[in-house]
Amino acid sequence: MFQVMNEEGEIVNKDALPDLTDEDLQELMKRMVYTRIWDQRAVSLNRQGRLGFYAPVAGQEASMLGSQYALEQEDWIVPGYRDVPQIVWHGLPLYQAFLFSRGHFHGGQIPEELNVLSPQIIIGAQIVQTAGVALGLKKKEKNSVAITYTGDGGASQGDFYEGMNFAGSFKAPAIFVVQNNQFAISVPADAQTSAKTIAQKGVAAGIPGVQVDGMDVLAVYAATKEARERALDGGGPTLLETLCYRYGPHTMAGDDPTRYRTSDLDDEWEKRDPLVRLRKYLESKDLWSEEQENEVVDTAKEEIKAAIKEADDTPKQKVSDLIENMHEVLPPHLKDQLEEYREKESK
Amino acid sequence: MAQMTMIQAITDAMRTELKNDENVLVFGEDVGQYGGVFRATEGLQKEFGEDRVFDTPLAESGISGLSIGLSLTGFRPVMEIQFFGFVFETMDGISGQMSRLRYRSGGHYNAPITVRSPFGGGVKTPELHADSLEGLMAQSPGLRVVIPSSPYDAKGLLISSIRNNDPVIFLEHMKLYRSFREEVPEEEYTVDLDKAEVKREGKDVSIITYGAMVHTSLKAAEELAEDGIEAEVVDLRTISPLDMETVLESVKKTNRAIVVQEAQKQAGIASNVVAEINEHAILHLEAPVLRVTAPDTVFPFAAAEDIWLPDHTNVTEKAKEVVHF
Numbered sequence: 001m002f003q004v005m006n007e008e009g010e011i012v013n014k015d016a017l018p019d020l021t022d023e024d025l026q027e028l029m030k031r032m033v034y035t036r037i038w039d040q041r042a043v044s045l046n047r048q049g050r051l052g053f054y055a056p057v058a059g060q061e062a063s064m065l066g067s068q069y070a071l072e073q074e075d076w077i078v079p080g081y082r083d084v085p086q087i088v089w090h091g092l093p094l095y096q097a098f099l100f101s102r103g104h105f106h107g108g109q110i111p112e113e114l115n116v117l118s119p120q121i122i123i124g125a126q127i128v129q130t131a132g133v134a135l136g137l138k139k140k141e142k143n144s145v146a147i148t149y150t151g152d153g154g155a156s157q158g159d160f161y162e163g164m165n166f167a168g169s170f171k172a173p174a175i176f177v178v179q180n181n182q183f184a185i186s187v188p189a190d191a192q193t194s195a196k197t198i199a200q201k202g203v204a205a206g207i208p209g210v211q212v213d214g215m216d217v218l219a220v221y222a223a224t225k226e227a228r229e230r231a232l233d234g235g236g237p238t239l240l241e242t243l244c245y246r247y248g249p250h251t252m253a254g255d256d257p258t259r260y261r262t263s264d265l266d267d268e269w270e271k272r273d274p275l276v277r278l279r280k281y282l283e284s285k286d287l288w289s290e291e292q293e294n295e296v297v298d299t300a301k302e303e304i305k306a307a308i309k310e311a312d313d314t315p316k317q318k319v320s321d322l323i324e325n326m327h328e329v330l331p332p333h334l335k336d337q338l339e340e341y342r343e344k345e346s347k
Numbered sequence: 348m349a350q351m352t353m354i355q356a357i358t359d360a361m362r363t364e365l366k367n368d369e370n371v372l373v374f375g376e377d378v379g380q381y382g383g384v385f386r387a388t389e390g391l392q393k394e395f396g397e398d399r400v401f402d403t404p405l406a407e408s409g410i411s412g413l414s415i416g417l418s419l420t421g422f423r424p425v426m427e428i429q430f431f432g433f434v435f436e437t438m439d440g441i442s443g444q445m446s447r448l449r450y451r452s453g454g455h456y457n458a459p460i461t462v463r464s465p466f467g468g469g470v471k472t473p474e475l476h477a478d479s480l481e482g483l484m485a486q487s488p489g490l491r492v493v494i495p496s497s498p499y500d501a502k503g504l505l506i507s508s509i510r511n512n513d514p515v516i517f518l519e520h521m522k523l524y525r526s527f528r529e530e531v532p533e534e535e536y537t538v539d540l541d542k543a544e545v546k547r548e549g550k551d552v553s554i555i556t557y558g559a560m561v562h563t564s565l566k567a568a569e570e571l572a573e574d575g576i577e578a579e580v581v582d583l584r585t586i587s588p589l590d591m592e593t594v595l596e597s598v599k600k601t602n603r604a605i606v607v608q609e610a611q612k613q614a615g616i617a618s619n620v621v622a623e624i625n626e627h628a629i630l631h632l633e634a635p636v637l638r639v640t641a642p643d644t645v646f647p648f649a650a651a652e653d654i655w656l657p658d659h660t661n662v663t664e665k666a667k668e669v670v671h672f
Contacts, residue, residue, distance in 0.1 A: 109453035132416015162409035328512040331588035
């Protein structure tokens with residue numbers, strides 16, 4: 001397992017220490033704290049019925065944000081359903097992420113020039129699509145890559161293998177991240193496969209596979225950065241397995257992790273909390289204080305409140321909107337139905 | 348003008364669009380140097396290069412994922428599924444993904460993808476090559492499904508499909524690939540999507556059909572004429588969406604109709620046509636609208652095709668049944 005920083009925030013692999021400025025390190029810490037608060041607020045807003053579908057992310061901040069931080073703005077992100085933080089930090093307005101959660105089409109209306117897709121619900125579909133995006137970037141001679149994410153369960157899907165294999169065959173600039181948070185809903189990772197690691201599944205596609213400490217933001221950043229450089233140098237795709245943990249339930253739709261996880265296991269992973277680790281490291285370098293952290297927490301809470309307000313203020317969906325978004329040139333039956341619903345809506 | 352088979356017309360359409368638009372890419376299993384298992388892409392890689400016309404690994408889901416990703420980066424993919432019986436491997440890519448891309452992004456992204464694929468019985472293919480699965484596609488909102496029955500239509504409809512900015516499933520009946528030649532303009536032209544065509548005019552009964560059954564129905568119409576029954580044959584061409592304007596115009600004229608498809612009775616799109624006629628022209632009908640279809644079994648073992656596939660006598664019998672109702 002590739003690790004740069006241990007649980008005490010000590011650098012254990014100096015050679016691999018990524019070239020990040022003090023400001024970068026502080027920014028990473030800010031984003032992780034912000035995302036933890038956002039996760040707490042999202043769980044609570046979901047319980048109040050003010051958000052819909054939500055897949056908790058606490059525990060995976062290093063894996064999600066460290067990898068996104070290694071990207072450039074032109075890079076494409078093809079996220080899974082849990083990977084909302086990556087596309088928000090890449091540029092999707094927070095209120096649109098909330099609209100995605102509630103089920104409003106405006107949540108999927110990606111701003112111009114932002115290279116992200118909406119979170120993918122079909123586990124594995126994002127992997128084959130990423131091979132296509134990466135091949136497209138290669139053909140257009142862009143200096144950018146496509147990154148995608150799935151979980152440990154997702155690595156059992158056919159599309160997971162096909163996507164890696166296609167990208168490998170076309171030497172396409174893709175990064176496949178498997179966030180191994182140990183459980184696919186209730187099924188533990190060792191029930192998915194007899195393979196000792198998921199990273200070794202890269203062998204089947206003939207591409208490099210790297211297992212990374214997914215609770216170590218510096219390791220995730222460094223591994224992603226290296227994969228990106230290899231891709232842009234024509235070295236093809238990389239598979240990254242980040243070993244991490246979700247502290248919360250699988251989703252907010254009635255999952256109860258106490259039915260399949262022990263508190264001992266929870267405790268063990270809480271010791272590896274990516275925020276605690278980076279905080280210790282930054283404090284040792286005199287780069288972080290309680291005051292700074294509180295400021296981030298306050299900002300996060302304010303911005304989340306404003307984003308929920310903006311989501312509330314978004315006009316309600318009409319059937320006519322849904323019809324209009326189906327095709328560029330509406331077929332005759334949809335023209336008829338559009339007229340029918342417009343008439344109903346005007347009453 | 349040139350005399351072309353349907354397969355030549357299809358190749359010609361792809362050549363035209365590869366020339367017209369540098370974003371058009373043609374890919375699939377064996378479509379490159381080999382020129383396709385039916386020679387549909389013959390010569391295209393040589394003419395346009397490996398960057399534009401290329402082979403893929405053998406994985407249908409990967410191919411449709413590739414198409415979606417390529418369209419997100421500005422390309423116009425023309426992907427091939429070697430035989431449409433293999434569509435099950437990529438139902439998600441087609442019905443779960445590309446059909447929904449425009450909608451799920453509120454119009455921000457689109458998938459200008461053409462999925463070409465051969466299908467159809469009568470040539471004694473092995474298992475799962477010939478199945479008529481267009482009904483599955485017709486039930487997916489966001490897709491257009493096009494099935495040409497002649498070389499002229501095939502070229503014009505394929506050019507229109509490639510130029511369409513939303514996904515089109517373009518199904519090519521294997522029996523029609525080389526069964527006859529027709530005058531096809533060498534220059535570019537289009538045939539409108541979403542439009543049926545009356546292939547034979549008549550006043551006594553409408554035969555609404557598509558694919559190879561167009562020719563079966565035209566043959567039946569000749570036989571019916573000998574008995575003094577003038578059948579009007581409507582070729583749907585696009586089977587989803589249905590061009591009900593043309594269908595209803597015909598039915599209102601003849602007051603009788605049958606729908607003919609090669610697919611099983613529980614499959615295909617015949618029941619959609621019947622339902623639409625019932626909703627919009629019931630007062631014009633002198634008889635119920637009946638269907639000619641295959642039986643509701645799995646597609647037959649090759650040696651049983653002749654007793655299973657609908658033929659022109661099935662059509663004449665059914666037409667007479669509604670005429671004499």
